[in-house]
Amino acid sequence: MADAPAYRIWPPIALGVPLLIGWGITAIAGDPIPLPATLSRSIAVVLIVAFAIWNGWAIWLMARHRTALLPGDSTTTILDQGPFAVSRNPLYVGLIALDVALALLWPSFWALVLTPVGVAALWWGAIAPEERYLSAKFGAEYDDYRSRVRRWL
Numbered sequence: 001m002a003d004a005p006a007y008r009i010w011p012p013i014a015l016g017v018p019l020l021i022g023w024g025i026t027a028i029a030g031d032p033i034p035l036p037a038t039l040s041r042s043i044a045v046v047l048i049v050a051f052a053i054w055n056g057w058a059i060w061l062m063a064r065h066r067t068a069l070l071p072g073d074s075t076t077t078i079l080d081q082g083p084f085a086v087s088r089n090p091l092y093v094g095l096i097a098l099d100v101a102l103a104l105l106w107p108s109f110w111a112l113v114l115t116p117v118g119v120a121a122l123w124w125g126a127i128a129p130e131e132r133y134l135s136a137k138f139g140a141e142y143d144d145y146r147s148r149v150r151r152w153l
Contacts, residue, residue: 003074005133009125011071011092015099015118022103022111031109040107047101055094058083071126078138078145088131088149092122127151 061084062069067076083090099118103111134142 003137004068004072005126005130007072007126007129009121011095011122011126014121014125015095015115018114018118018121019099019102019111022108022114023106025110026106026108031107033109035104035107035109035112037107040104044101044104047097047104051094051098051101054083054097055091058090058094075134075137078134078141080145080149085149087153088146088151089127092127093152096122 059069061079061082065077065079067079068074083093087093096115096119100112100115103115131146135146138145
């Protein structure tokens with residue numbers, strides 16, 4: 001067994017493809033419900049700032065503890081502080097916030113509606129394989145972490 005999760009889909013692809021499809025539908029067919037541009041952009045800016053802070057903090061902790069920074073690399077430790085004390089998948093939570101922000105910046109109703117498709121693809125393609133990998137590698141330590149910390153928020 002390789003010392004890395006066996007991803008089915010790279011996380012940015014899982015979220016990015018539905019986003020692009022949504023933008024395409026909006027460009028071709030328009031939106032059935034127009035999103036208010038000023039409000040959408042304001043919310044998008046807040047989400048982008050939150051993404052940068054949240055993911056930056058998580059990546060800093062990963063680097064500090066010398067564990068995998070990129071999807072598909074070997075994990076050396078279970079982090080349970082900072083964003084990892086709130087979510088088992090803080091980087092994915094941040095990517096979802098960024099995905100919603102990008103859908104709002106367009107703005108694209110269809111890209112927003114397709115966000116759950118991206119989240120489902122993310123779960124199937126990255127999170128489920130990653131959880132199997134971590135459980136196999138860390139056993140009881142990961143099971144304890146999983147019982148204390150929620151997957152999302």
